[in-house]
Structures are given as structure tokens and as C-alpha cells.
Amino acid sequence: MNEDLLEILNLLSRLGDHKRYRTQVLGKLLTLFKSGLSAERAFLLTLTESQEYQVWCSQSSGGALVTNAAGNISHHALLMASKSGSAKTFENTHQDRRFRTLAEEESGNKVRWIRVFPLRAPMSTTFVYLDSRFALEDHKEELTPLEEGILELLRLILQEEDLSLSIPFSARQHEVVEDTESTTAETCNLTVEDPVQFGSFVTRSPRLISEVGELGKITVTDIPILISGESGTGKELLAQMVHQQSGREGDFITLHCGTINESLAEVELFGHEKGAFTDAVEERSGLLELASGGTLFLDAIEEAPAFLQAMLLRVLQAGRYRRVAGEVDREVDVRIIATMGTKTPGDQIRDDLIYRLSGFRIHLPPLRERPEDVLLILDHLLEAEKSSAVISPEIQALLLTQTWPGNGWQIRHLVQHMVAKGDMEISEETLATVLDVEKAPRTSKAPVGDLLGMAERELILRALEETGGNKTEACQKLGISRRTLYRRLEKHGLLQEENGES
Structure with a gap:
């Protein structure tokens, strides 16, 4: 030495x-x-x-x-x-x-x-x-x-030698474009979106990253927020994180709008004074009072019955309420965050209530519209369990081609199944048990190469659809060069389809 x-x-x-x-x-x-x-x-x-x-x-x-x-x-x-x-x-x-x-x-x-x-x-x-x-x-x-x-x-x-610069680091998954000889350095382009974590909510979807960034700007305000999306897309996770970052010292109180009984609605929401009715031997705080200084989370607002909608509108408009049998109006000091799932013909949610709740509105797309988040969410949930998984390319293809009707709930169940069994290598049998993949239209009977090609073809089509056919933007979403995109379009017979249409 x-x-x-x-x-x-x-x-x-x-x-x-x-x-x-x-x-x-x-x-x-x-x-x-x-x-x-x-x-x-x-x-x-x-x-x-x-x-x-x-x-x-x-x-x-x-x-x-x-x-x-x-x-x-x-x-x-x-x-x-x-x-x-x-x-x-x-x-x-x-x-x-x-x-x-x-x-x-x-x-x-x-x-x-x-x-x-x-x-x-x-x-x-x-x-x-x-x-x-x-x-x-x-x-x-x-x-x-x-x-x-x-x-x-x-x-x-x-x-x-002035060879290195002190600049912010941004690591991205990438594809090495063409290797070039250089006397000083080898380079590779980095092009795919970094994942963004907002509490327990994670995404690398460009559309969601932008919207979550805007949401982050209003967390410290009292603006009401309406989060829409299918079950399992992360609506409550996002609501909890807004509360945690709001600086409000009160509690996060949840009201499940579809479960409240009409005869008890006022008592549940506003509370009551002692002697308000036969069994009222002492006063009781309602949910609005319990959430004072904090957040009232209205879960599944589209399931709220008409009487509850009217009560909420009155509170939102007046900014105050009165306990049952009370004589004094109480000021409302809560942040309202509501969630809304997929509306059905039977839902009769009032438009004026939606307008009141939509101080800021964000929609969380289902996983079938953002397959780039599937493996990210799986990793995040495994990390929470202090575990990691071995996922072969063919299993990745299966995961990416699922429609995920249960969204994040299905990924959570998959992780719980793996941890409970102590089996960290995801197999087709595990997916068949937890996700029922044999019922999906593009699943396990195809050879490995077909599955991988299927996943790749689907991701390319989705990228082109989301960018309106703009290949430059599609390349950025996929993290590949334009030359690579054309090679893969030709490989999957998509280049001929394009030429035939033009």
C-alpha cells in the first residue's frame, strides 16, 4: 500500500x-x-x-x-x-x-x-x-x-478540475439510449417521472403528481376539499395526509354518510344538551364539536340521505350550529374533506352541496388507468411490512395487465397474503388465489413472452392515448427514446396500423 x-x-x-x-x-x-x-x-x-x-x-x-x-x-x-x-x-x-x-x-x-x-x-x-x-x-x-x-x-x-456541479439530485428509472464513446465519461439519459409520496399515498402518474402538488399548496388553508374516485384508490389516505399537514391541532373525525339514521342524525352531528330527551342524563358533544380545531371527514357523500344533505348545507352556509335542545349557536371551526365514489342512477346528491364542498376538487383515477403505480404501491405496502418481494418478469406482466376492480384493496390483500404465508416470491398460484386472475381476459395461460409483449403493448397504447398520439410526450411517459418507441411500435404491429390510418 x-x-x-x-x-x-x-x-x-x-x-x-x-x-x-x-x-x-x-x-x-x-x-x-x-x-x-x-x-x-x-x-x-x-x-x-x-x-x-x-x-x-x-x-x-x-x-x-x-x-x-x-x-x-x-x-x-x-x-x-x-x-x-x-x-x-x-x-x-x-x-x-x-x-x-x-x-x-x-x-x-x-x-x-x-x-x-x-x-x-x-x-x-x-x-x-x-x-x-x-x-x-x-x-x-x-x-x-x-x-x-x-x-x-x-x-x-x-x-x-471543475468537473462536478452541486445541483439537486433526481434519480429516475431510465433506459440507456445509444452508448457513445467518450474519453471523459459514459452517459445515460434519465427520463421517467420520480414517484411522489404524500404520506401513505404514492404515485408516479404524471397527471396525479401535478394534482397532488396543487393539493399540497392548500393544505394549510380551511378550503373544503372533495376527493372523488372508485373504492380503493386512496381517497381516505389523501384526506388523512391533508389533515396531518394542515397544522390543525384538533382530531380527524369521520362520518360515514350512508350509515346515519334520520332519527339520530341531529344528535350525531350537533350533539345534545342534558335533558334534551328522556335518556339524555348528561350533555353530549356531536361530531362537529369533536372535530373542532381539526377535520370532519365526510366519507361517501353520494350515499348521504336527503335530511343529512340539508343539515350539512345549513352548517356550510351559516358556519354555525346548535345542539339539540340548546339555546346558543356554536361557531364551526372544522376543515371539511369529503369523498365521493362512482355515482349510480340511484344517487340523489344535491348539486348545491357538491358546489359547497368543492373548494378544491381532485379525482383519483383507478389503477387500470395508471398501471405505472401498481408495482410502486406493491413496494410501498411491502416496505410498511418491512418486507420485499421477488417478482419475475412474467408476474410483473400479469400484474400490469390486471384490471384491478378493487384497486388498492386488492394489492393490500396480496401483500397480507404474502406476509401471512411468509412467501415473498409472487407466483401465478398466489395471484390466482388472491386476485382470481383466471377470470381476467388477458391472463396466465399465455406463454411468458406473450405476457410480456401484452404488457408492453398495452402500456404503449395507453401512453399514446393519454398524450393524444403525441409521440414525444408518450416517450417521456414511458421513459424511452423516440427510436426505441418506433422499434416497439413496429414490433407490436402498431406502426403499420398508424400508417394505414394516415
Whole structure:
């Protein structure tokens, strides 16, 4: 090691002479760091202002450059390390598909652990990335003074050469477009939407990301909110998060509108005074009073009977109410959030009540209209159970081609089934049991290749439909290049259909 250090010092003294000395010293430093932490491979990379990865230096187990280095990096691991702002270690990554890289998808060889070290500011978007296909032994979180010094030297060299920029990190799933030879870096474009988490509500649907962003701007106001969508789309999760971020110190009180009895409606909503009726031996607070300073959540407002609608309208208009047998009006200090499912011909919800509740209105599409969220929600629910799943490509295809009539409830039941059985590898049998997939029109009897093609074709069609046929926007939604889109259109016979129509 002393000889290595002497060689590094010699190269450092000659950095100004030629750029090849910079490449050599970066490689030597990376070798020392990799060896000290028993890694198989090492990468030094930066996220540039143009949202591309630049791999300044990479080393395989034998010390050679890693072919297509950018395609061998787990962007999920980089995202987690960047968010924490500190070094992160990820073990058993071969069991968690979120850490899967493009190279692993193609070769099937999976790394077992990853360690990511962000360089300190102002080089905060430059990372040293280590991984290995072998088990992590003698794991130590604390770096030695030598290892800390190597990271600092890397930062100083890149800063001096003005090669790295301190810009916000944004890790995205991506497709490597065309590999190009470069003397300084390998690059890969990053184009797919990052997932957004709003409490327990997660999505990567571009339409929903925009709407949830707008919702976030009014959480601290008292504006009433109406959330519509089918059962299981996450309406109550969103309502609870609005309450939590509103700054209101009162409780989140729920009224299930379809279950309230007419004879008890006033008592339930407004409360009563002592002696208001025979059994009223003491006063009682109603839901409006219990929710004072907090949020009243009106669940399934479309099921509210006419008498309840009239009572709610009166409160919304006057801003006050009176207990049963009371003599004093009480001010209303609640945030109203209502949900509305799919309306049926039997529903007789008053338009003026809907107008009153729609200070801000957001619609949550069903999962069949946003299949990009299926695997994201599955991962999120598994994380809540401190678990992770092994999902083969053919099972992913099955998941993506389901119509999900129960939306998130079905995914939750799938997770509960897996956790209860202790079986983290999703099989067709599990899907048949939990989701009844054999009744779906596009399911398990097709060969694996057909299933994958089916899922890919459906996602392309949906992207084109949602973008009105705009291929540039469709590429952005799918996270692929325009050239790749045309190849896949031709593969699925969609290019001929287009040409025939035009």
C-alpha cells in the first residue's frame, strides 16, 4: 500500500501537466478505496446539470473498466443515499427488484450489496459507488482516516478540475439510449417521472403528481376539499395526509354518510344538551364539536340521505350550529374533506352541496388507468411490512395487465397474503388465489413472452392515448427514446396500423 500511496503522491504533483494524470490518480484512489471495503466493483460518478450520469472512473473485480458502467448502477440506491445526505449500505439487494440495474436485467447476475458515499458539498451530487456479488463480511459503517482522506482527495481533484456541479439530485428509472464513446465519461439519459409520496399515498402518474402538488399548496388553508374516485384508490389516505399537514391541532373525525339514521342524525352531528330527551342524563358533544380545531371527514357523500344533505348545507352556509335542545349557536371551526365514489342512477346528491364542498376538487383515477403505480404501491405496502418481494418478469406482466376492480384493496390483500404465508416470491398460484386472475381476459395461460409483449403493448397504447398520439410526450411517459418507441411500435404491429390510418 505504501507503494500505491507514493505513486498517488507522484501523480498528484503532476496533475497540472496532462489530463491523463487526473484519470490515473482517480483510478488509483478508487482502487485503494475499493480494496479497503472489500468491494468487487467501484464507480466514481456525477449527476450533471443536464440530468445525465457521468462515470469518471469505474473498476471491475480485475481492475479493468466496467463496460457500460452507467447501466450497472442502481438508481434506487443513489436516490436513497442522496436523500439521506450520508453514506448508505444496502444488503441483500439481489432479493429486492428496486435495486435492479439494466445490466442485471440482461445478464441475470445480481449484486448482493451496495454502498454509496456522497462526496461532501459542494460536490454533493458526486458519489463513490461500490458493489459486490458476494456476501458482505466484516461490515463496518465507520471509515478509517485513510478512507476518509481518499474521499476528500477525490472531491478536491474534481472540484479543482471543475468537473462536478452541486445541483439537486433526481434519480429516475431510465433506459440507456445509444452508448457513445467518450474519453471523459459514459452517459445515460434519465427520463421517467420520480414517484411522489404524500404520506401513505404514492404515485408516479404524471397527471396525479401535478394534482397532488396543487393539493399540497392548500393544505394549510380551511378550503373544503372533495376527493372523488372508485373504492380503493386512496381517497381516505389523501384526506388523512391533508389533515396531518394542515397544522390543525384538533382530531380527524369521520362520518360515514350512508350509515346515519334520520332519527339520530341531529344528535350525531350537533350533539345534545342534558335533558334534551328522556335518556339524555348528561350533555353530549356531536361530531362537529369533536372535530373542532381539526377535520370532519365526510366519507361517501353520494350515499348521504336527503335530511343529512340539508343539515350539512345549513352548517356550510351559516358556519354555525346548535345542539339539540340548546339555546346558543356554536361557531364551526372544522376543515371539511369529503369523498365521493362512482355515482349510480340511484344517487340523489344535491348539486348545491357538491358546489359547497368543492373548494378544491381532485379525482383519483383507478389503477387500470395508471398501471405505472401498481408495482410502486406493491413496494410501498411491502416496505410498511418491512418486507420485499421477488417478482419475475412474467408476474410483473400479469400484474400490469390486471384490471384491478378493487384497486388498492386488492394489492393490500396480496401483500397480507404474502406476509401471512411468509412467501415473498409472487407466483401465478398466489395471484390466482388472491386476485382470481383466471377470470381476467388477458391472463396466465399465455406463454411468458406473450405476457410480456401484452404488457408492453398495452402500456404503449395507453401512453399514446393519454398524450393524444403525441409521440414525444408518450416517450417521456414511458421513459424511452423516440427510436426505441418506433422499434416497439413496429414490433407490436402498431406502426403499420398508424400508417394505414394516415
